[in-house]
Each structure stands twice: as C-alpha cells, then as structure tokens.
Amino acid sequence: MTTSGAEQLTLAGLAPRKRRKRAPAEHTPAEQHPIAQVVLNVQALHLGQTFDYFIDEKDSEAAQPGVLVRVRFGGQRVSGVIWARTDTSDTPRSSIRYIERVLSPDVLVPASMREDIGLVAKAYGGTRANILRFAVPPRVAKVETEQRLAASFRRPVGGSLPDNTQGGFAGRGTNPDGAKPAGSTFAVASTVSEGAAQGYRRLTANYADVNVLHDALTGQRFQSFVFDSLPGAQEWQRNMAWMVATALSAGKAAVVELPTMREVEDLMPMLRNYGLKPFAPAPAGGWVGDVAVLNAETMPAADRYRTYLAVALGQVKVVIGTRAVMYAPVEGPALFAILEDAAYQNMDGMMPYPQARGVMRLRAKSHGGVFVAMANARTPQSQWENTGPGTVETPVSGYSTAIHPLASPLKDATPWVRWLNRDELARLADPSIGARVPHTAVRVLSKALESGPVLLSIPQDNVSETLSCAKCHRQVRCAKCSGPLQLPADRRDSTPRCRWCGAAAINW
Structure with a gap:
C-alpha cells in the first residue's frame, strides 16, 4: 500500500465524526430603529464610546434602550447596555454585527439614569462604562x-x-x-x-x-x-x-x-x-x-x-x-x-x-x-x-x-462644658490644684453617678504627670525656662526634667 493511499485504522463504532458545516444564521434587521448604540463593559478609556450593532426583528421588542445584551467585540463576547436606537450609522453596514442575545428584557438603566451616568462620567473625567460598573450590579x-x-x-x-x-x-x-x-x-x-x-x-x-x-x-x-x-x-x-x-x-x-x-x-x-x-x-x-x-x-x-x-x-x-x-x-x-x-x-x-x-x-x-x-x-x-x-x-x-x-x-441641647484649668480651680478655691482629678471634678462625677452612667475619656496614652508642690499645690517650674517639670511614666526614680528644654532639676 502506498503512502498516499494509507488509512488510519479505527475500531468499530469509533470512527472520527465528520463535522457538518453550519449555514450562517439568517438575520432580518428590525423594521423600526434597526441600529443599537451599545455601551460595552470595556474599561479602556480610548474605547469610551458607543458601538453600533444591528437588532434582529425577533429581538426588536425586547432590545429596548436600557436593557443588558451580549455582543461580539473583536474576538470575544462582552456584555453591554443599549444606550439608544437609531435608523442610521456612520459605520459601513458590512462591518456592523448583530446583537447575539438580549440577556434580560427588564430595563435596568432607565433614560434618566443613562443621562445621569453620562453627566457623572463627564464631571469626573471617565467613561460611561467606568460608571456603569459601579451603578449596575452583576446580573442574577x-x-x-x-x-x-x-x-x-x-x-x-x-x-x-x-x-x-x-x-x-x-x-x-x-x-x-x-x-x-x-x-x-x-x-x-x-x-x-x-x-x-x-x-x-x-x-x-x-x-x-x-x-x-x-x-x-x-x-x-x-x-x-x-x-x-x-x-x-x-x-x-x-x-x-x-x-x-x-x-x-x-x-x-x-x-x-x-x-x-x-x-x-x-x-x-x-x-x-x-x-x-x-x-x-x-x-x-x-x-x-x-x-x-x-x-x-x-x-x-x-x-x-x-x-x-x-x-x-x-x-x-x-x-x-x-x-x-x-x-x-x-x-x-x-x-x-x-x-x-x-x-x-x-x-x-x-x-x-x-x-x-x-x-x-x-x-x-x-x-x-x-x-x-x-x-x-x-x-x-x-x-x-x-x-x-x-x-x-x-x-x-x-x-x-x-x-x-x-x-x-441650640443652647438647651448643647451640653454644659466646664474647663477645669488652674485659673478656674483657683476661682472655685479648690484645694486640689495640680491633682490628676481635682475635687471639683470628683464631686460632679459622684453626683452624676446617682442618675446614670458616666463616661470618662482619657485624651491619649502614656500621659506623664506634671509635678506640684505638696504644700501649696503650685506647679513646679524649670529654673532655666520656667517650663513644667515632669517625671517620665516609666522612670519613677529618675531626676525630674523640664518638658520644654529638657534640663534636669537637680536637688530641687
């Protein structure tokens, strides 16, 4: 047997299937407004425009502006929204494809919503497809x-x-x-x-x-x-x-x-x-x-x-x-x-x-x-x-x-705020000036606890003390710059230092 006449042997029932060529689908353009301007789900800025597709007569009733469709774009199938229907197109008729499928007959993007999407895209410098991915959720x-x-x-x-x-x-x-x-x-x-x-x-x-x-x-x-x-x-x-x-x-x-x-x-x-x-x-x-x-x-x-x-x-x-x-x-x-x-x-x-x-x-x-x-x-x-x-x-x-x-x-609804600084405590003759929680604040908190819970807020972590005299309760000041002295929170036995200039207060 010559090479040109050779035949691949196969078992019975396992002969290779012969593919039949499918005839191209026959389409009839819709009688009214056969061109659909579709916004595709493509996020590239240079493709931020509408693309024209033919609408088949059998899909004319369902393919209304605002519905979700599936179309061919390049070598892939992508989804899109019909933005409008027209009678003419600037694209040559030989280059216009047909819409493959209307995914849902429900109008997901009404006319006013389509107008809003265009305005939002223009205001923020994007495309309508950019806004559609935010606005319309995935179909279920x-x-x-x-x-x-x-x-x-x-x-x-x-x-x-x-x-x-x-x-x-x-x-x-x-x-x-x-x-x-x-x-x-x-x-x-x-x-x-x-x-x-x-x-x-x-x-x-x-x-x-x-x-x-x-x-x-x-x-x-x-x-x-x-x-x-x-x-x-x-x-x-x-x-x-x-x-x-x-x-x-x-x-x-x-x-x-x-x-x-x-x-x-x-x-x-x-x-x-x-x-x-x-x-x-x-x-x-x-x-x-x-x-x-x-x-x-x-x-x-x-x-x-x-x-x-x-x-x-x-x-x-x-x-x-x-x-x-x-x-x-x-x-x-x-x-x-x-x-x-x-x-x-x-x-x-x-x-x-x-x-x-x-x-x-x-x-x-x-x-x-x-x-x-x-x-x-x-x-x-x-x-x-x-x-x-x-x-x-x-x-x-x-x-x-x-x-x-x-x-x-507004005055009745605004809570009463009192700043218990040294001047205010001196005016009230509070003997606990320099204490972490003055007696005036303790008295107010105790009275408030009789009628309900009290929220005590600490402004920040690692708050260090400022030193005061044990007799007159006046704040201790630095001899060089008059800044407040303090003891670091993690170094109780160390020498007090000024919070402003850092000078140590030796033998104070």
Missing part, C-alpha cells in the same frame, strides 16, 4: 425568574397588601423606555402624611428656614441645602426620616446615602415609626416593602440585584444604604440626602474616583429634585457652598441654603 438570573413568577401589583406606600395579591414586583409602566412619569404616581398611607406633618411642627420650633426646605421637598424644582442638626442622640435620624416622609407625601422617591451599615440600622427604626416597611420576603411569596437597603460590600449578589431591580421597576420608592446607593435608578424629582459627606467611605477607590456628595448633588440637579448634606459638623465644601448666592457653580457643587438650629433650642 434567578432573581429575574422570581420577578416574572410574582404577580404584578402596585400597593400604597406604608400600607398593607390587597387580599387578592401574591406579592412581587410592581408592573412596568407603559413607557417602553422604562421611565415613569414624575409626580404623585403612587399612593401614600395616611400614617406617612400625618407623621410628616407632626415632624414639620417639631422642626419649625427648633430650626430656622425649615419652611424653605419643606417647600422644596413638596415642589418641583432643584434646590440644595446644608442641614446642621442639633446635638443629641437620634436627632439626625428624626430629621432624615422626616425628609423622607415629606418627599413620599409629595409623590417623590428618596435616596439616602450613609457612611456605614451602622447608620443604616439606626435610621431604619425611625422610618418604621412612619409606617414604612423594609423590603423583605412576603409570606404569600415575592418581595414587598417600602424601604430597600443597597450595599455593595456585605450584601449578597442576589439581594443587591433584587433591590436594584425593584428600584428600577418602580416598586420601592425609598432607598438607603452606603456608597452604592448614590446610583439608585430612581425617576423624576427625588430627594438625594447624604450624611457626613466628609467620611472617607464616600470616596470610590476606582477610576474615575467619583465622590458620593458630588454624584448625589449632580443627580438631584439633573432630576429637578432636592439635595441635602447633613452632618454633625460642616465640611469645607458645605461651608463654601453657603457663602452666598454668588457661589461659583460647578457640575458637582454650588450655592446651598443653610438650615441651622435656633439659638434657644
């Missing part, structure tokens, strides 16, 4: 299955479920783009409105210009505020809950960004007092609630995607959480509030390094809503924004109206 298919199996309904905020419902996500609006009309598009329980009215009366008695904030929360134009809370436990929680309830009563959504989950747990009971229920599984099936928590650090992927989808579909109107909540896909004029805007947790550590305060204010202005920065102490940014109406406007900052406490309530 089983959550979408739960959503489709649940019954579509819309219930009053803070109210109970109808008897004929099984729970689940609210149905999408008739707008194919996923956007919902602004204004009062959902019912509000009476407990929310009554609680908001009571809270307004309390704030009016304690804060100046609260009526301006109330009018902004119930109005339809953008305004920015710097809120200075009174000192005291649960004061900021009460004020924040009132703003959320007032926004809901006016038909607006509310987004509250907090530094850590500790503050989230502190705020939730106050919202429950207004009749608002957390977003949680219902006994009859599905997930229901009025207040959703969004956290990208400790929250499971399924819960985070479920919360994001509920907000995007309009079922939940109040979203609280950490830094991830600043991208909550709310629609229309909404309240965007942030607590302790100087906290380091508000800064994102990935390029283009957006800051929660700037993103929230930018989105509030884009939505025609209300921005509120609340803190125990004003940040330099908040103080600069309160310099006057002539403040220079930037995409992420500008003039803000101050809401500050009235003088009398």
